Amino acid sequence: MNKNILLYAAILIFGLVAPFVFPAFKVQLSILCVLIVLATTWNIQGGEMGYNTFGNILFYGLGMYLCASVQVGMFFPLAEWTESGGEKTFVHTPAQFFQGMAVGLVVAAVVPTIVAGLIGYAILGLRGHYFAICTLGLGVAAGEISGGIEIIGAGQGFTTPPFPEVGGLEARGEFFYFLSFGALILTFVAVRAIYSTRFRLILNAIRDNEDKAEAMGIETMKYKIIGWMVSAFFCGLAGGIMGGLVGYIDSTDVAFDGREMGVFMVLMAILGGKGTLWGPVIGATVFHIFKEGFWTFFLGWQYVALGVLIVVIVIYFPEGIMGWLREKYPEKFGEVIDEKDRKAQVELK
Amino acid sequence: MDFMVFQYPMITVQACLDGLLLGILFALIAYGMALQWGVMNIINIAQGDLVILGGYIAYFMYLYGIHPAWGVIVSPIIMYFIGVGIYKLVINKVVDRDLFISILATFGISILFMQLMNFAFGADVVLANSGYGTTMLFDNNVTLPNSKIFSAVISIVFAIGLVIYMKKSKLGRAIRATAQNSRAAKILGVDTEKVYAATFGINAALCGVAGALISITFTIHPYMGLPYTIRSFMIVIVAGLGNLPGVAMSGMGLGVFEEFADYILGTEFRIGAVFLLLVLILVYRRFKLSRKREYLK
Numbered sequence: 001m002n003k004n005i006l007l008y009a010a011i012l013i014f015g016l017v018a019p020f021v022f023p024a025f026k027v028q029l030s031i032l033c034v035l036i037v038l039a040t041t042w043n044i045q046g047g048e049m050g051y052n053t054f055g056n057i058l059f060y061g062l063g064m065y066l067c068a069s070v071q072v073g074m075f076f077p078l079a080e081w082t083e084s085g086g087e088k089t090f091v092h093t094p095a096q097f098f099q100g101m102a103v104g105l106v107v108a109a110v111v112p113t114i115v116a117g118l119i120g121y122a123i124l125g126l127r128g129h130y131f132a133i134c135t136l137g138l139g140v141a142a143g144e145i146s147g148g149i150e151i152i153g154a155g156q157g158f159t160t161p162p163f164p165e166v167g168g169l170e171a172r173g174e175f176f177y178f179l180s181f182g183a184l185i186l187t188f189v190a191v192r193a194i195y196s197t198r199f200r201l202i203l204n205a206i207r208d209n210e211d212k213a214e215a216m217g218i219e220t221m222k223y224k225i226i227g228w229m230v231s232a233f234f235c236g237l238a239g240g241i242m243g244g245l246v247g248y249i250d251s252t253d254v255a256f257d258g259r260e261m262g263v264f265m266v267l268m269a270i271l272g273g274k275g276t277l278w279g280p281v282i283g284a285t286v287f288h289i290f291k292e293g294f295w296t297f298f299l300g301w302q303y304v305a306l307g308v309l310i311v312v313i314v315i316y317f318p319e320g321i322m323g324w325l326r327e328k329y330p331e332k333f334g335e336v337i338d339e340k341d342r343k344a345q346v347e348l349k
Numbered sequence: 350m351d352f353m354v355f356q357y358p359m360i361t362v363q364a365c366l367d368g369l370l371l372g373i374l375f376a377l378i379a380y381g382m383a384l385q386w387g388v389m390n391i392i393n394i395a396q397g398d399l400v401i402l403g404g405y406i407a408y409f410m411y412l413y414g415i416h417p418a419w420g421v422i423v424s425p426i427i428m429y430f431i432g433v434g435i436y437k438l439v440i441n442k443v444v445d446r447d448l449f450i451s452i453l454a455t456f457g458i459s460i461l462f463m464q465l466m467n468f469a470f471g472a473d474v475v476l477a478n479s480g481y482g483t484t485m486l487f488d489n490n491v492t493l494p495n496s497k498i499f500s501a502v503i504s505i506v507f508a509i510g511l512v513i514y515m516k517k518s519k520l521g522r523a524i525r526a527t528a529q530n531s532r533a534a535k536i537l538g539v540d541t542e543k544v545y546a547a548t549f550g551i552n553a554a555l556c557g558v559a560g561a562l563i564s565i566t567f568t569i570h571p572y573m574g575l576p577y578t579i580r581s582f583m584i585v586i587v588a589g590l591g592n593l594p595g596v597a598m599s600g601m602g603l604g605v606f607e608e609f610a611d612y613i614l615g616t617e618f619r620i621g622a623v624f625l626l627l628v629l630i631l632v633y634r635r636f637k638l639s640r641k642r643e644y645l646k
Contacts, residue, residue, distance in 0.1 A: 126635050129452060141627075145618060147621075301468075303464035306461075315439065315443065315450075
């Protein structure tokens, strides 16, 4: 326990100090925070519940559009804003910007949660690959449809309000960094709290055998929907922050980007290890470092590298880093293995 | 929303004919999907990208002065070997695993192909001009490009040919036996590994034919693959595995639906409507089955 507190304190201190120690990496660190949030929330579905979704991108994109729309719509006519395509006809004062951002983030988190609750009953009744394909369709459909709606910029995109002139570029970076770091801490604490309750056991029971769980008297549908709503809440929040950070929202390339973010969150969780608390965090960190570190070498070939990476990870490391560690050092995970049993295993191999 | 399509009967006829001819092509792709799903129990997200790749083969023949219709012969041959290659490299490692693994692995292949095609052929929308002209029907009110009729006929020929091949040939029998029970087939001396490779190759070849036809009748673009995958998936789940007349019917139904969605909602919502229809169909089936306390499996 003591060791854990030290670890958390170290991470917290690193997080608080990082933007001042590594000022050049502020944006990267904020993106990393958002990625960890996404991977952690995907893990609630894919890892704990056994429902491999491609559709969490729906909530992410929804949150992104909602946050920006609220932020603009609270003070200026939304249609004219998108019409002007980001020209400075309307300028947010600092107070307006932060007010709009605060309200926008709340809306961006709450509305996707409600949406998840509404569609959950219909969608979560599907199982296995039907669920995967259905959610894939949902994400792409959302992207295509939002790309045709005029008021949020249609195909030409939506420019989010620029950061007000209170401290220049440095202040902008720090603001978004602490926003995303706050979201990360909120997510991690919430998910950790959830995982320490009976709820996690119920989700695991659903993953292992849903029929049996139902026969044991668990209202599986209720818990599946709650799980999805939790994911949607944090995905929407992450989307809202990311929208402000990127500064420009496009329907298929930024918001409902199933080809990038939608796959990234699955990949990060699998890379780190599905069904563990720390797996997605480690996976997202490793993935982000790899992506930013090596992307420049593959300039132009990123997607090729990404495709190869997906295939390699899925085929050769389906258990992820945490799964590998668990197999290597089972004692550290509180698993006691009989020495005889292990010998028998080795002989079998 | 624009309901003009219902006010003028000729536009309705036009939409129906276009949709039927388009739907036959979809059915051909869906046939390949059903084949590999039934035999190997994998869902290939890269299906659409194989189609587009087949289309580029025909387009390249067109660029070098060969009539693109020959692509119908050349493209499946090349695609067969590409399919077998993909099987040997990736698919054979995911056949016996969880279905989600196969979805994710083929998703990776799909992204890879998309980008490689983007490098190789550029990001422009292209089409191979067959120069077949158009047929006018009903006092010139309905225009029907001959290339669409050509593609429908060729698709039907290939589909029927494949059905006969599956029924009569030795490999066809081996494929059907493996689909029924791969372990029993193995015991009885079927080399299932070879059967799987051949199945994936045949599927890729079918995609090649469909792609060549699409490059003649419609347009191709490196990023256009995923909608074809979703369409074929949808057709297969509506028709059911191993129900060939059903695949043809639901393929044509989907084609007609798309044409009407195009007229009513506008072209920008066409793909969105397809994906939304998939979600609606799955949800409908889920509610229908849940009344019997069952679920889609």
